[in-house]
Amino acid sequence: QVRLVESGGGSVQPGGSLRLSCTASGFTFSRYGMKWYRQALGKERELVAGITSNGDSTNYAGSVRGRFTISRDNAKNTIYLQMDSLKREDTAMYYCNVEWYWGRGTLVTVNS
Numbered sequence: 001q002v003r004l005v006e007s008g009g010g011s012v013q014p015g016g017s018l019r020l021s022c023t024a025s026g027f028t029f030s031r032y033g034m035k036w037y038r039q040a041l042g043k044e045r046e047l048v049a050g051i052t053s054n055g056d057s058t059n060y061a062g063s064v065r066g067r068f069t070i071s072r073d074n075a076k077n078t079i080y081l082q083m084d085s086l087k088r089e090d091t092a093m094y095y096c097n098v099e100w101y102w103g104r105g106t107l108v109t110v111n112s
Contacts, residue, residue, distance in 0.1 A: 002026040002101040009094060009106030012086055020081040020106060022096030030054070030074040032099065036081045038092035038108075048094070049081060064090075086110045 008020040020036070033052045039045040049060045049070035058070050069082040079096065086108075093105040 002098070004096045004098065004101060004103035006094060006096050006103045006106040009108045011109040011111070013112050014087055014110055016086050017084045018086065018108060020083065020094055022079045022103060024077045024098065029077040034072060034079045035097040036070060037095045037097055039095070040092040051079060
């Protein structure tokens with residue numbers, strides 16, 4: 001069955017960096033585009049970034065463009081989200097997504 005496991009979340013000060021990972025199994029990873037979403041407390045889940053199956057195209061929410069970078073390693077069945085210049089408003093649970101499958105998320109907290 002499809003399994004998505006996120007890792008790399010934690011607590012960081014404003015201006016800091018974190019790198020999230022999502023390791024996938026149960027499907028042919030290299031054939032699917034992948035996405036990162038996030039959901040802050042009391043808010044709806046929102047798309048953060050997406051990447052095509054071979055990594056040749058990416059897209060970002062306006063609020064993170066220029067600060068976050070999505071990438072993938074098809075040999076490792078893993079996608080990444082490099083998050084730099086983090087802001088308090090980036091605090092959220094971050095989820096990996098493919099088609100209608102979701103991971104359990106990893107929590108990112110940005111505060112001083």
